[in-house]
Structure formats: C-alpha cells, structure tokens
Amino acid sequence: MKKLVKNAYILTMEQEIDGRLCPPFLGEILIEADKIQAVGAHLSQQEIARAEIIDGKDCLVMPGLVNTHGHAAMSLLRGYGDDLPLNTWLFERVFPVEDKMTPEDVYWGSMVSICEMLKSGTTCFSDMYFFADALAEAVKETGIRANISRCIDHSAVKLKESCDFYTKWQGAAAGRITACLSPHSPYLCPPDFLQEMVQEAKRLGTFLNIHVAETQSEQADYLEKYGKRQVEKLGEIGFFEVPVLGAHLVHVSEAEISILAEYGVAVAHDPRSNLKLGNGIAPITKMLDKGILISIGTDSSCSNNNLDMFEEMRIAALLQKGLTGNPTVLPAGEVLTFATVNGAKALHLEQEIGTLSPGKKADMIFVDLNQLHMQPGHDKISDLVYAANGSNVKTMLVNGECLMKDYQLLHIDEERVIAEARKSAQRIVSK
Ligand SMILES: [Zn+2]
Structure with missing residues (x-):
C-alpha cells in the first residue's frame, strides 16, 4: 500500500550546492511500504494512483x-x-x-x-x-x-x-x-x-x-x-x-x-x-x-x-x-x-534516515503551522528552532507506518502506560 502526503510544506533537510538547506516548498511525498519513493512539488498521477492520502495542510513535514x-x-x-x-x-x-x-x-x-x-x-x-x-x-x-x-x-x-x-x-x-x-x-x-x-x-x-x-x-x-x-x-x-x-x-x-x-x-x-x-x-x-x-x-x-x-x-x-x-x-x-x-x-544510520530523500526510510513528522506561536511564518526554518515546541507535532510516521495522527498515538494505550509507570515509580522510591 502506498501513502501520499499532500498539501504540506516540505523541508527535506537536503542541502543545495552552496551548503545551505533547500528551502521548504509546497509539495507531495510518496511512500511505498517503509520507504520514501518520491518527493516533489507535483508527483505524476500515474505514480500516486491508489495511494492512501495523508493531508498535510497547514503543516510542515520534515525528517523525524x-x-x-x-x-x-x-x-x-x-x-x-x-x-x-x-x-x-x-x-x-x-x-x-x-x-x-x-x-x-x-x-x-x-x-x-x-x-x-x-x-x-x-x-x-x-x-x-x-x-x-x-x-x-x-x-x-x-x-x-x-x-x-x-x-x-x-x-x-x-x-x-x-x-x-x-x-x-x-x-x-x-x-x-x-x-x-x-x-x-x-x-x-x-x-x-x-x-x-x-x-x-x-x-x-x-x-x-x-x-x-x-x-x-x-x-x-x-x-x-x-x-x-x-x-x-x-x-x-x-x-x-x-x-x-x-x-x-x-x-x-x-x-x-x-x-x-x-x-x-x-x-x-x-x-x-x-x-x-x-x-x-x-x-x-x-x-x-x-x-x-x-x-x-x-x-x-x-x-x-x-x-x-x-x-x-x-x-x-x-x-x-x-x-x-x-x-x-x-x-x-x-x-x-x-x-x-x-x-x-x-548513529551510523545516514543511509536510512536524516533527510526526506527517495530511497530513505519514511520517518517524518508533521509540524502544525496553525498554532499562534508559529505566526505569521516569515521564515519556517527559523520558527522551527526559535518558536516551535514538541506539542506542535501533529502527525508522524516511522518506517512508513503512521504512529500518531492528529495528536493521537494510534497503537499505544497511553492511559495504561501512565498508570503502570506511576505504579513502578511509587514502588522504587518507597523504602
Ligand atoms: Zn547520560
């Protein structure tokens, strides 16, 4: 099953020839199984046929x-x-x-x-x-x-x-x-x-x-x-x-x-x-x-x-x-x-992750640009470092699998994790 990220600002973290980061652009990312297959402003219709759509509207998508x-x-x-x-x-x-x-x-x-x-x-x-x-x-x-x-x-x-x-x-x-x-x-x-x-x-x-x-x-x-x-x-x-x-x-x-x-x-x-x-x-x-x-x-x-x-x-x-x-x-x-x-x-994983490049693993995060502290968005790279925080992250994929969507973890029972961790913590600090 293919997945297609659409309508997102994409920051690949790849470098231009002069060493500067390629600026974010409005585009699409095609994912097949665990890998990124293509990244671009407009992918061909043939490539994206039958892909599951992940809407990236008002988000910046970057490597995890x-x-x-x-x-x-x-x-x-x-x-x-x-x-x-x-x-x-x-x-x-x-x-x-x-x-x-x-x-x-x-x-x-x-x-x-x-x-x-x-x-x-x-x-x-x-x-x-x-x-x-x-x-x-x-x-x-x-x-x-x-x-x-x-x-x-x-x-x-x-x-x-x-x-x-x-x-x-x-x-x-x-x-x-x-x-x-x-x-x-x-x-x-x-x-x-x-x-x-x-x-x-x-x-x-x-x-x-x-x-x-x-x-x-x-x-x-x-x-x-x-x-x-x-x-x-x-x-x-x-x-x-x-x-x-x-x-x-x-x-x-x-x-x-x-x-x-x-x-x-x-x-x-x-x-x-x-x-x-x-x-x-x-x-x-x-x-x-x-x-x-x-x-x-x-x-x-x-x-x-x-x-x-x-x-x-x-x-x-x-x-x-x-x-x-x-x-x-x-x-x-x-x-x-x-x-x-x-x-x-x-971590010796540069062949696999670190940039959004075709052939690399599909590990990526969707940063919500619609939050107040991200306005007005003159320089999205600057905003990521000087204005954003972890709670801007709305959706994320690891190895091509969506682990969080619209701020919700999809495969983990978060309430149980909190309850069990509190139990463990209480026990180990008790005399
Ligand atoms: Zn340490």
Whole structure:
C-alpha cells in the first residue's frame, strides 16, 4: 500500500550546492511500504494512483528528530531529587532507586519516554541503560526507531552481556533496532577494560557510545589518577580506533578538541542536562571550527526534565550565542541539521534516515503551522528552532507506518502506560 502526503510544506533537510538547506516548498511525498519513493512539488498521477492520502495542510513535514543521548527508563525518576548537588543527586537519589528497578520497571519507564518522544517529534533515539532487553521490547512494540546498548561499568560479565545483547537485537524489528556497545565513562571503566571493549567493537563491527568529560571534577580526578585528561588518555589507548559517539564533552581543552576532530568522534550535545546539573556549557562553536560532528541529545528526564528536542535545539542555539557574544553562530538551519542529518550520522544510520530523500526510510513528522506561536511564518526554518515546541507535532510516521495522527498515538494505550509507570515509580522510591 502506498501513502501520499499532500498539501504540506516540505523541508527535506537536503542541502543545495552552496551548503545551505533547500528551502521548504509546497509539495507531495510518496511512500511505498517503509520507504520514501518520491518527493516533489507535483508527483505524476500515474505514480500516486491508489495511494492512501495523508493531508498535510497547514503543516510542515520534515525528517523525524534524532535524539542521540538518553536513558529512557529514567522517566520514572523525573522530579525525584532536583536542585541537589550533583553527587547527592546521583549517589543518594538515583543509584539507590536504580538498584530496586526490575526489567518491568525499565519497560514502563521506557514506554513513558517513547510516548513522550513520539508525541514531540522524535522518531529515533539512542539509549544506554541496564535491562536493555526490556527497552528493546518496548521499541519493538511501539514502532519507534532506536539504537540501544547495555551500558556497563568495569565488569567482564556485563561486557559479555552487552555483546550478547548486540548479537540478539542488531537489525531487529524490521531494522528499526540497531545496537552498539557502551562503556559508561572513562571514570567507571579503566583503560585496559576500554581497550577490551574496543576489541569487541571491532569484532562485532559496531561503534562505542560513552559519556566523556561531563563535569569539571571528573576531569580533575581523572588527571590526578592517570596523569592525562580523559580525551587525551582515550586517544593514547586506541579507544578511537573504532567509531565513537561521545556524550557531553563539556570540559574539554583545545588539545582535546583537536583529538576529537582528528579521530572523527561524534558528539551528543546535551545542553539542558549540562545546565541543570550545573556542569557548564560545551564549547560547541570551537568543535564546529574543527569540523566535529555535533548531534543533539536530551539525556534522561531525570536531569532535563523532558525529552522535547525542539526545546533542546533552541537552548543549544541560544547558549552558544550567549557564550560567544555572537548572534550569528549556530543559525537555525544548522541546529536543525544537528537534530536530523547529524543525529543519523552519529548513529551510523545516514543511509536510512536524516533527510526526506527517495530511497530513505519514511520517518517524518508533521509540524502544525496553525498554532499562534508559529505566526505569521516569515521564515519556517527559523520558527522551527526559535518558536516551535514538541506539542506542535501533529502527525508522524516511522518506517512508513503512521504512529500518531492528529495528536493521537494510534497503537499505544497511553492511559495504561501512565498508570503502570506511576505504579513502578511509587514502588522504587518507597523504602
Ligand atoms: Zn547520560
């Protein structure tokens, strides 16, 4: 069965020869099964015969947003321990509660996040956490796309588990699920263990997803223990011999930025989590100057506290303008590129998603242009970053399947998800 999106402004996120984004145009998108077959102002009648029509009137249709860093199940801890010092939050609030979580809790916490992501325009996300099978089941059932890894600290057993997880889930759910390996961080995983993970990643042909240089104290402690800063040490031990996606990278020196650039490390920039935890602002413009790939992540809703990628894009742009005193840095089109094209590249899915191009997967969102804060619509690209929010997303497709229509999730019992997640949350915080 073919589907035809009609009457919509289409933002493909493809680039023109001069590198600027192709401007939105009024047009049509033809979808066959899970793929985009054609995009254009007027498709030929022959091509669109017998297609199911999806009316995109008063909407802008663009590629689904790609959230490159998070921990979906932590929605169960939203608002549990806010405004506390980082170590109090982590060691007295987060870790004790996580110890009580079961696979069922991870499943319901993940379901809340998946529903929230779908409704706010995220069609693909990256996730590192424990009980990763429970998350993978939730992804399989809901129809969203995800790159999942079992996040580990220094443990041979867990490394084996995470490799087994990779083998079990890579390419599952009609290709919607991909996997990778994720050591939690350089401070929880010593250099020789990280080297072992590099070998496993090479063996499996995958990439590594890791938190790096999130806090100042973490860098200071690391320097004292290993005599080098985190990125320098990672470079020295061969960690970047495989592709790496690094989350945060807030406290990195000029030398470290050069190392990241040299090895083509992709960055998951999580500005709201970094701000809320008092960790600072990542030097994104300096990374861009060196040609580093920047993508956007929300981190978990325990440190953010929502998964709205529109808000994340806006904060990312505003912070760098404020930090540099230069309003021309991170223009709207570039930030949209971070959240779509670059997100796809960071997760090694650029052949499949990131732009609305013939041959790619039909992952797309319909942004409602009829809301007050989107008026009068002089510059739709600018409005997406500086005015829109997640609740502008009206309809969405992943892998050619409509998962939300007119603001309603079609295949998920949202009331049940909320009820079960509340039950899980109550249980894990009770003494
Ligand atoms: Zn994280």
